[in-house]
Amino acid sequence: MATEVMQSAEPRTNYLNAGHTVKSWLLTLDHKRIGLLYLFSISAFFFIGGIYATLIRLELVTPQGDLMTAETYNKVFTMHGVIMIFFFLIPSIPAVLGNFLLPLMLGAKDVAFPRLNLLSWYVFIVGGGMFMLTMINGGIDTGWTFYPPYSSIYSNTQVTLAGVSIFITGFSSILTGLNFMVTIHTMRAPGMTWFRLPLFVWAHYATSLIQILGTPVVAITVLALGFERTLQIGIFDPKLGGDPVLFQHMFWFYSHPAVYIMIIPSMGVVSELIANMTRKRVFGYHFVAFSSLAIAVFGFLVWGHHMFTSSQSMYAGLVFSLITYAVAIPSAIKTFNWTATIYKGSVSFDTPMIYALAFLGLFTIGGMTGLFLAAMGLDVHLHDTYFVVAHFHYVMVGGAIIGYLGGLHFWWPKITGKMYPEIWGRISAAIVFLGFNLTFFPQFVVGYLGMPRRYHSYVPEFQVLHILSSAGASILALGFLMPVFYFAWSIKYGKPAGANPWGAVGLEWQTPSPPPTENFTYQPVITTEAYEFEHVEEIKNAGKAEALQTA
Amino acid sequence: MAEHATHVPGLAHHFVSMEQQKEAGTLGMWIFLLTELMFFGGLFLAYTIYRTTYPEGFLYGSHLLNVPLGGTNTVVLIVSSLTMAMAVYYSQLGEKKKLIFFLLVTLALCFVFLIIKYFEYMSKIHDHLFPAFGTYHPSTTGPHGIPLELQQPVRVFLWIYFLMTGLHALHMIVGAGILITLIYMAQKGRFTKQYNSPVEISGLYWHFVDIVWIFLFPLLYLTGFHVSGAGH
Numbered sequence: 208m209a210t211e212v213m214q215s216a217e218p219r220t221n222y223l224n225a226g227h228t229v230k231s232w233l234l235t236l237d238h239k240r241i242g243l244l245y246l247f248s249i250s251a252f253f254f255i256g257g258i259y260a261t262l263i264r265l266e267l268v269t270p271q272g273d274l275m276t277a278e279t280y281n282k283v284f285t286m287h288g289v290i291m292i293f294f295f296l297i298p299s300i301p302a303v304l305g306n307f308l309l310p311l312m313l314g315a316k317d318v319a320f321p322r323l324n325l326l327s328w329y330v331f332i333v334g335g336g337m338f339m340l341t342m343i344n345g346g347i348d349t350g351w352t353f354y355p356p357y358s359s360i361y362s363n364t365q366v367t368l369a370g371v372s373i374f375i376t377g378f379s380s381i382l383t384g385l386n387f388m389v390t391i392h393t394m395r396a397p398g399m400t401w402f403r404l405p406l407f408v409w410a411h412y413a414t415s416l417i418q419i420l421g422t423p424v425v426a427i428t429v430l431a432l433g434f435e436r437t438l439q440i441g442i443f444d445p446k447l448g449g450d451p452v453l454f455q456h457m458f459w460f461y462s463h464p465a466v467y468i469m470i471i472p473s474m475g476v477v478s479e480l481i482a483n484m485t486r487k488r489v490f491g492y493h494f495v496a497f498s499s500l501a502i503a504v505f506g507f508l509v510w511g512h513h514m515f516t517s518s519q520s521m522y523a524g525l526v527f528s529l530i531t532y533a534v535a536i537p538s539a540i541k542t543f544n545w546t547a548t549i550y551k552g553s554v555s556f557d558t559p560m561i562y563a564l565a566f567l568g569l570f571t572i573g574g575m576t577g578l579f580l581a582a583m584g585l586d587v588h589l590h591d592t593y594f595v596v597a598h599f600h601y602v603m604v605g606g607a608i609i610g611y612l613g614g615l616h617f618w619w620p621k622i623t624g625k626m627y628p629e630i631w632g633r634i635s636a637a638i639v640f641l642g643f644n645l646t647f648f649p650q651f652v653v654g655y656l657g658m659p660r661r662y663h664s665y666v667p668e669f670q671v672l673h674i675l676s677s678a679g680a681s682i683l684a685l686g687f688l689m690p691v692f693y694f695a696w697s698i699k700y701g702k703p704a705g706a707n708p709w710g711a712v713g714l715e716w717q718t719p720s721p722p723p724t725e726n727f728t729y730q731p732v733i734t735t736e737a738y739e740f741e742h743v744e745e746i747k748n749a750g751k752a753e754a755l756q757t758a
Numbered sequence: 759m760a761e762h763a764t765h766v767p768g769l770a771h772h773f774v775s776m777e778q779q780k781e782a783g784t785l786g787m788w789i790f791l792l793t794e795l796m797f798f799g800g801l802f803l804a805y806t807i808y809r810t811t812y813p814e815g816f817l818y819g820s821h822l823l824n825v826p827l828g829g830t831n832t833v834v835l836i837v838s839s840l841t842m843a844m845a846v847y848y849s850q851l852g853e854k855k856k857l858i859f860f861l862l863v864t865l866a867l868c869f870v871f872l873i874i875k876y877f878e879y880m881s882k883i884h885d886h887l888f889p890a891f892g893t894y895h896p897s898t899t900g901p902h903g904i905p906l907e908l909q910q911p912v913r914v915f916l917w918i919y920f921l922m923t924g925l926h927a928l929h930m931i932v933g934a935g936i937l938i939t940l941i942y943m944a945q946k947g948r949f950t951k952q953y954n955s956p957v958e959i960s961g962l963y964w965h966f967v968d969i970v971w972i973f974l975f976p977l978l979y980l981t982g983f984h985v986s987g988a989g990h
């Protein structure tokens with residue numbers, strides 16, 4: 208990897224040293240600082256969610272429910288699911304990397320609405336704080352899906368408070384989506400046409416579309432659930448004339464597309480990683496760009512595949528099953544195009560590329576097993592088993608989180624101006640990959656054999672598989688903890704990164720690291736398409752790179 | 759950052775031009791309205807499902823609502839949309855006095871709507887038709903009587919009525935806040951021929967809230983109005 212380390216002699220003002228007071232962070236309107244505020248907040252939630260995951264895996268080491276009661280176990284897996292989905296995965300890439308990079312990639316000074324951007328973080332913190340309150344008050348036990356009538360009348364845990372906190376957090380997601388969409392439409396630098404946009408930006412456009420169209424529906428759904436509990440009206444309660452299946456329709460109308468809120472940004476990251484780490488133009492740029500939109504649009508038409516077994520008409524199920532299959536097409540287009548990009552590229556095996564390759568394999572397994580579940584006949588057997596649990600963890604962890612980690616490593620030098628220790632990055636990536644597969648692959652098997660999800664005890668013949676899974680989880684936990692330490696270490700002791708340590712294309716690499724508050728000291732004008740590596744070489748040869756870095 | 763501030767009055771530092779800022783603001787409001795549409799959309803879905811499930815309950819429920827009051831409110835809102843449009847028009851001409859006048863009229867109409875809505879709600883509560891907190895005890899006889907077997911379905915209609923019109927009224931209250939802010943800003947002379955997009959963007963919001971009511975009125979008040987002999 209080419210690493211030109213060029214440091215200007217005099218200390219430069221950048222977004223990090225532009226102010227050191229707590230106030231300068233908490234009242235910042237700078238999209239880069241807001242991205243970091245999100246980074247710290249969602250990392251905290253990730254580790255809280257991880258503690259719950261640890262408790263789940265500890266309980267499942269033995270077939271008897273001996274570590275905790277069934278009720279406690281219900282709470283533990285619910286808290287794990289809600290925290291990981293609503294407070295970590297949904298904000299993860301958009302709110303951290305998207306916030307930081309989108310204006311840089313577009314050649315803009317900031318997002319379209321900086322105040323709204325800060326507001327979205329505060330809304331997130333209020334929602335997250337209320338969920339912490341829920342946790343302190345005993346948590347909830349409904350499962351992250353909140354199905355009534357259990358959640359509406361039977362559960363006597365903090366469902367209303369949790370519902371309100373998710374309602375509030377939803378607005379943070381809506382505001383981010385709205386902000387990004389307007390930013391992409393109106394804040395592009397001169398010459399930045401739609402088909403010169405990096406694929407990361409296309410992915411965020413598709414994600415924003417889902418956030419805008421889907422999140423309000425889940426907001427009104429949990430609001431209705433809250434009203435049902437507090438006012439005793441029969442919205443979903445059959446005893447009072449309501450229809451519990453209506454909740455499932457409304458919930459999944461958001462929550463299936465929400466899966467794409469988590470995975471599409473990760474796909475955007477992987478497009479950037481693969482292009483820059485193989486030094487090749489992404490094969491089939493237009494197809495990769497439009498497949499993000501296609502996934503977003505198809506994603507709204509498949510929610511019924513969660514209800515094959517809940518009194519939905521068989522014919523409706525048939526249509527939902529078919530459309531679910533259709534989502535595989537744009538996903539496969541991406542996977543094949545990435546593979547074709549790597550072919551004959553000059554591949555580097557730095558940490559970001561290891562994550563990108565891991566994503567390719569794990570997402571393929573996660574996506575393909577999704578097709579098993581989309582088949583109605585097979586789903587009757589696999590519904591609510593560990594097969595489903597393994598499937599969505601392959602997509603959510605193997606896809607979304609792996610992509611997020613790859614992106615974090617790739618842009619860490621841009622964010623902090625320092626290189627992380629490459630060797631530790633590679634080791635932890637390998638540990639994450641091994642630990643992940645050891646954790647979740649046995650769950651496919653145990654699910655296929657008939658182990659239902661959400662149970663704290665099981666028949667003794669499943670124990671070997673569960674022990675494998677729990678052992679894998681401890682390895683995975685180590686892999687997730689390591690970056691915390693070496694990232695923190697690198698801020699103080701890391702090698703200075705220079706403007707473009709990877710020799711990457713993209714506007715964000717044509718400004719110093721860390722970038723100045725206004726992002727660019729010159730007005731960027733775009734004259735080439737994204738991923739023009741020949742062009743980058745030309746600039747370097749002409750010695751212009753230096754000019755850019757000191758500009 | 760601060761030293762770049764406003765060469766042109768009203769232009770935020772991160773925008774290149776007034777046109778870009780206006781485009782961003784307008785698009786932002788349209789997208790926001792799209793989210794609002796999806797938000798109300800969930801309730802319209804619930805309405806559709808339950809109206810199909812309980813057609814008779816919805817007929818009875820609809821007859822409990824006060825059509826003259828609802829109709830008056832419809833007219834009030836349509837007129838307020840006109841006055842809002844006038845306010846936008848005069849803000850573009852930079853005519854401060856007329857702008858403030860029409861904003862004030864719009865605000866007044868907003869309050870008229872809310873007051874009428876208040877009396878409608880109170881009469882429902884008075885007739886024990888509020889579907890929550892166990893206060894729902896409709897009589898089986900009299901002008902607001904509901905046959906026993908229909909009391910449950912009518913209750914479903916009533917929570918839909920209260921939830922949808924309640925959320926709509928909440929949007930009206932937010933709208934009143936926006937109008938007051940606009941009047942304050944206009945008084946301070948913040949709007950000029952060049953800079954008036956806040957008025958225009960708020961206008962979009964106002965029209966949206968009106969349109970929601972245009973759908974709510976026939977769906978809730980006029981359901982089965984054409985069915986002779988239904989209800990009482």
Ligand SMILES: [Cu+2]
Nearest residue numbers: 463510512513
């Ligand atoms: Cu789904």
